[in-house]
Amino acid sequence: MTDQIVHAALTAPAAALLRRIPGVTFILVGMIVVFAIGNPRFLSAVNFTNIGLQSSLLLMLALPMTLIILTAGLDLSVGALLGLCGVVIAELLVAGWGLPASVAAAMLVGLVAGAVNGVLVGYLGLPAFVVTLGTMGLCEGLSLVITNGDPIGGFTPALENFYRSTVFAVPTPVLVAALVYGLLSLLLYRTRFGNYVFAIGGNKDALHLAGINANLVHTGVYLLCSLTVALSALLLLGRTNSAHPSVAVGMEFEAIAAVVLGGTSFEKGQGWLFGTVLGVLAISVLRNGLNVLSVEPSLQVVCVGLLLITALLIDRNRKQASQNGA
Amino acid sequence: MKTRHVKHLRLLSAALISCGLSAAPALAAGEVIAAFTKNQVDPHFEGVRAGVEQMAKKMNATIRQYVPTKPNNITEGMSQLEDVGVTRPNLVLFMPIDPKAQLPTIKRLIESGTPVLNYNDKAGDAPYLAFVGQDDYKLGYDIAKMLFDHLGGKGNVVILEGIKGSNTGDERKRGFDAALKEYPNIKLLASQPANFQRLLGLQVMENLIQQHSEINGVIAAADASALGAAEALKAAGRGNVAVVSINGVPEAVEAVKNGGLLAIAEFNGFKIGCVATEIGLKAIRGEAMPKRVVIPGAIITKANHSEWLVPFQQRTCPAAADYAGH
Amino acid sequence: MTTMDSPAPVIRRPQQLAPGTVAVVVRLGLIACIAVLLSSLSPTFATTDNLLNILRQASLLFLVASGLTLVIIAGGLDLSIGANLTLCACLSAAAIKATSQPTAGIAVALGCGVLVGLTNGVLINRVKIPPFLATFGMLWVAQGIAYWFMAGQVVYGFSPAFRFFGSGFWLGVPVPIWVMLVTGACGVIFLSRTTIGREVYLMGANEAAAVLSGIPVARRRTLLYMVSGLMAGLAALIYVARLNAAEPGIGEPLLLPAIAAVLVGGTSLFGGSGGLFRTLLGATILTLIVNALNLLNVSATWHPFVTGAIVVLAVLADAAVNRGARR
Numbered sequence: 001m002t003d004q005i006v007h008a009a010l011t012a013p014a015a016a017l018l019r020r021i022p023g024v025t026f027i028l029v030g031m032i033v034v035f036a037i038g039n040p041r042f043l044s045a046v047n048f049t050n051i052g053l054q055s056s057l058l059l060m061l062a063l064p065m066t067l068i069i070l071t072a073g074l075d076l077s078v079g080a081l082l083g084l085c086g087v088v089i090a091e092l093l094v095a096g097w098g099l100p101a102s103v104a105a106a107m108l109v110g111l112v113a114g115a116v117n118g119v120l121v122g123y124l125g126l127p128a129f130v131v132t133l134g135t136m137g138l139c140e141g142l143s144l145v146i147t148n149g150d151p152i153g154g155f156t157p158a159l160e161n162f163y164r165s166t167v168f169a170v171p172t173p174v175l176v177a178a179l180v181y182g183l184l185s186l187l188l189y190r191t192r193f194g195n196y197v198f199a200i201g202g203n204k205d206a207l208h209l210a211g212i213n214a215n216l217v218h219t220g221v222y223l224l225c226s227l228t229v230a231l232s233a234l235l236l237l238g239r240t241n242s243a244h245p246s247v248a249v250g251m252e253f254e255a256i257a258a259v260v261l262g263g264t265s266f267e268k269g270q271g272w273l274f275g276t277v278l279g280v281l282a283i284s285v286l287r288n289g290l291n292v293l294s295v296e297p298s299l300q301v302v303c304v305g306l307l308l309i310t311a312l313l314i315d316r317n318r319k320q321a322s323q324n325g326a
Numbered sequence: 327m328k329t330r331h332v333k334h335l336r337l338l339s340a341a342l343i344s345c346g347l348s349a350a351p352a353l354a355a356g357e358v359i360a361a362f363t364k365n366q367v368d369p370h371f372e373g374v375r376a377g378v379e380q381m382a383k384k385m386n387a388t389i390r391q392y393v394p395t396k397p398n399n400i401t402e403g404m405s406q407l408e409d410v411g412v413t414r415p416n417l418v419l420f421m422p423i424d425p426k427a428q429l430p431t432i433k434r435l436i437e438s439g440t441p442v443l444n445y446n447d448k449a450g451d452a453p454y455l456a457f458v459g460q461d462d463y464k465l466g467y468d469i470a471k472m473l474f475d476h477l478g479g480k481g482n483v484v485i486l487e488g489i490k491g492s493n494t495g496d497e498r499k500r501g502f503d504a505a506l507k508e509y510p511n512i513k514l515l516a517s518q519p520a521n522f523q524r525l526l527g528l529q530v531m532e533n534l535i536q537q538h539s540e541i542n543g544v545i546a547a548a549d550a551s552a553l554g555a556a557e558a559l560k561a562a563g564r565g566n567v568a569v570v571s572i573n574g575v576p577e578a579v580e581a582v583k584n585g586g587l588l589a590i591a592e593f594n595g596f597k598i599g600c601v602a603t604e605i606g607l608k609a610i611r612g613e614a615m616p617k618r619v620v621i622p623g624a625i626i627t628k629a630n631h632s633e634w635l636v637p638f639q640q641r642t643c644p645a646a647a648d649y650a651g652h
Numbered sequence: 653m654t655t656m657d658s659p660a661p662v663i664r665r666p667q668q669l670a671p672g673t674v675a676v677v678v679r680l681g682l683i684a685c686i687a688v689l690l691s692s693l694s695p696t697f698a699t700t701d702n703l704l705n706i707l708r709q710a711s712l713l714f715l716v717a718s719g720l721t722l723v724i725i726a727g728g729l730d731l732s733i734g735a736n737l738t739l740c741a742c743l744s745a746a747a748i749k750a751t752s753q754p755t756a757g758i759a760v761a762l763g764c765g766v767l768v769g770l771t772n773g774v775l776i777n778r779v780k781i782p783p784f785l786a787t788f789g790m791l792w793v794a795q796g797i798a799y800w801f802m803a804g805q806v807v808y809g810f811s812p813a814f815r816f817f818g819s820g821f822w823l824g825v826p827v828p829i830w831v832m833l834v835t836g837a838c839g840v841i842f843l844s845r846t847t848i849g850r851e852v853y854l855m856g857a858n859e860a861a862a863v864l865s866g867i868p869v870a871r872r873r874t875l876l877y878m879v880s881g882l883m884a885g886l887a888a889l890i891y892v893a894r895l896n897a898a899e900p901g902i903g904e905p906l907l908l909p910a911i912a913a914v915l916v917g918g919t920s921l922f923g924g925s926g927g928l929f930r931t932l933l934g935a936t937i938l939t940l941i942v943n944a945l946n947l948l949n950v951s952a953t954w955h956p957f958v959t960g961a962i963v964v965l966a967v968l969a970d971a972a973v974n975r976g977a978r979r
Contacts, residue, residue, distance in 0.1 A: 307789075
């Protein structure tokens with residue numbers, strides 16, 4: 001009885017939205033409650049700034065990664081590429097190139113990496129995992145070779161000032177990430193390109209048959225990702241105030257995890273860009289909260305794993321429940 | 327050690343439950359100290375943590391340990407600093423994973439009114455309460471000289487470096503190089519990074535053994551890589567090669583006792599932890615304290631090794647006054 | 653010799669080689685080329701000691717990668733092998749220390765590995781969590797338990813009887829190489845000569861067809877994750893015996909090299925093709941390259957770059973071979 005009433009009360013779009021909300025949302029809400037009770041300062045403005053800053057870089061990687069995963073691919077090279085672009089910008093700044101030229105050079109590096117990934121995956125149909133694992137090694141290797149393994153510092157403080165600046169009390173990096181979200185959201189949901197992205201994951205052959213250059217779209221997704229990563233290097237440099245060859249290696253796995261937590265699936269072009277924001281927030285809030293509550297270091301490691309597994313367990317249960325109900 | 331692990335085995339089933347309980351922040355008695363270490367792998371940092379815990383208990387303060395979930399992860403180390411700022415501890419004991427990257431964050435923490443003491447590795451120029459540590463350059467120089475004298479001032483040696491870009495690794499390397507210059511008849515065959523790691527130490531050594539038919543001495547930047555290298559040498563029937571290292575964790579000291587290692591320059595995490603905690607606490611309690619305490623490192627050999635065989639938990643903290651003059 | 657038994661000589665058309673055979677031949681060729689080049693450049697390369705050294709390093713990589721190979725052929729992925737190895741190593745080392753019985757350590761390592769594998773298998777095949785996320789989550793859980801259990805310590809110092817598995821020799825050949833050869837042979841026989849083994853390929857190539865032909869896909873895949881865990885446990889024992897110590901940083905750096913070994917060997921991530929002999933070749937190529945760079949005095953900072961290049965070249969070579977075969 002009550003079930004029927006509830007069903008009736010929910011208009012169709014609201015029910016659809018509810019179904020769309022990934023399981024990680026419930027965990028996110030639960031975590032916020034627990035952390036706030038554990039330490040009221042968790043809810044302070046300073047801490048919100050922390051969570052915002054700590055999320056923004058991961059978000060910059062996870063958002064374009066969502067598009068790639070929608071095409072049933074993935075990109076393992078983003079972390080290494082982020083490091084490489086940081087190294088390139090820092091080296092050129094130290095060499096006196098000036099910021100615009102250095103960033104342009106990093107964008108070029110991103111363009112090349114994205115083109116290699118995109119052409120091999122999009123045109124040659126090679127598995128994205130292998131291709132991007134290879135480019136990951138190439139990018140990390142290049143950063144090591146360029147720097148000889150040493151960190152680079154002593155470039156313009158402008159990047160750090162930019163990173164630490166705020167607009168109406170909101171940290172600039174958060175705004176940058178929000179801007180990237182807005183642009184990608186428009187691209188994905190309001191343009192034909194976006195439709196094609198969903199279609200590639202669903203059925204690339206059908207797209208071919210419809211006379212669309214699906215390979216080009218497929219390549220474009222990887223290019224888009226690498227270019228966003230190249231720009232994100234500015235945030236990384238602002239944050240670390242120096243460039244390290246392998247500082248961001250490993251971030252790709254967290255970005256992919258955030259995307260999947262957000263409800264985007266590796267198959268069939270199903271996903272939700274805003275879900276990725278929730279996934280990133282869940283990871284950042286967990287890590288931040290564990291620190292604020294001073295949870296024992298080894299247990300923190302276990303908690304990260306449990307977050308991933310539990311969130312997906314919830315997703316599975318809800319999917320099964322909705323299938324049984326239907 | 328043995329009993330500890332038996333206990334652990336028995337408790338394994340109840341592990342997660344009991345961990346969940348111990349995760350709740352301990353009831354604060356006196357000041358709250360946030361102590362940073364770089365990873366949960368290297369026993370050196372366990373020594374630091376044990377020293378900090380013992381001295382804090384003695385002086386009636388509470389310790390909260392912060393360790394990145396991924397070993398030596400720079401961005402995570404920065405996030406943890408930001409998050410700790412929210413909890414407003416009375417004292418922060420800080421060692422940098424990377425001084426260049428973390429300096430701006432630590433400066434902001436100090437500006438916000440949290441007293442910070444720098445220990446173990448030098449962390450750049452900021453208004454710290456004090457620095458407590460050892461002279462990595464001198465440790466490197468002394469142990470290299472000791473080896474060269476043992477070899478009679480002539481022979482072929484290889485160096486297993488630490489992590490490039492880390493203050494500890496770079497300073498030790500500088501010390502090795504300075505000693506090398508004084509011994510014209512010592513030939514440096516190779517200097518390769520082993521990243522303070524055991525497996526890398528083993529494999530780098532295995533490859534060097536193939537390359538060089540005559541190796542007389544090995545200088546490792548840390549115990550773990552020295553132990554790995556000693557294993558490789560022993561397996562190749564070259565157990566007579568003299569291996570020296572820096573640190574002095576119990577396992578390595580046992581190897582000195584058994585002849586696996588020739589000598590170790592003492593880099594004593596336990597003492598650093600004790601003295602840093604004492605100086606930091608006394609400073610925030612209003613006592614005048616020295617700004618810089620450099621704990622001298624002994625050369626541990628077969629003749630004097632027994633002091634360092636004692637497990638960290640059973641050692642007794644030295645008084646800071648013993649080192650204040652140095 | 654074949655014509656001797658056949659009464660009527662069959663006229664054979666020169667048949668095109670299967671792409672799989674070509675892939676193996678290409679890799680053997682690559683190894684041969686590097687070997688020839690190196691032996692002309694460095695007098696120490698072609699010594700028995702150095703070759704055994706390369707194979708011993710490759711054998712450790714192979715053991716971690718072997719179980720993963722089976723999982724990948726069946727269309728799955730296991731990112732937890734490195735952390736699983738760490739956990740098995742730590743628990744088994746502590747068990748040996750506590751009981752002074754190497755057998756206790758062996759039981760704990762293999763048991764722990766299988767248990768982690770079983771958990772992966774259930775999460776992926778019963779609960780239907782994507783393999784990437786389930787095993788990535790498991791990576792953190794296993795690593796965290798290892799940290800907690802070890803509490804910053806190292807367990808070290810084992811009896812010569814136990815250490816024989818890692819650093820001993822039998823007939824002049826290091827024991828880990830024997831372990832590699834025996835497990836490799838068992839795996840190859842399993843994959844090519846048993847029904848379950850052949851079903852592994854079908855599951856990876858076409859899951860729907862596998863279900864239709866009555867293969868209990870979920871149960872089979874769970875079994876493969878358990879095998880992957882078992883191999884991580886076995887590798888853990890060899891590592892502990894080789895290093896004479898167990899520490900919680902031992903396994904994680906092995907994950908990406910192990911995946912690279914599988915892929916450079918030519919096992920496809922799309923599932924359905926590949927094999928253990930190829931992974932053995934992949935592990936050998938990766939180890940050989942590092943050995944070569946060392947013998948040629950190339951700085952260690954080049955290692956990741958060259959490894960990445962080899963991965964890209966391997967996938968390009970396979971693509972070319974496959975296209976050629978399709979034409």
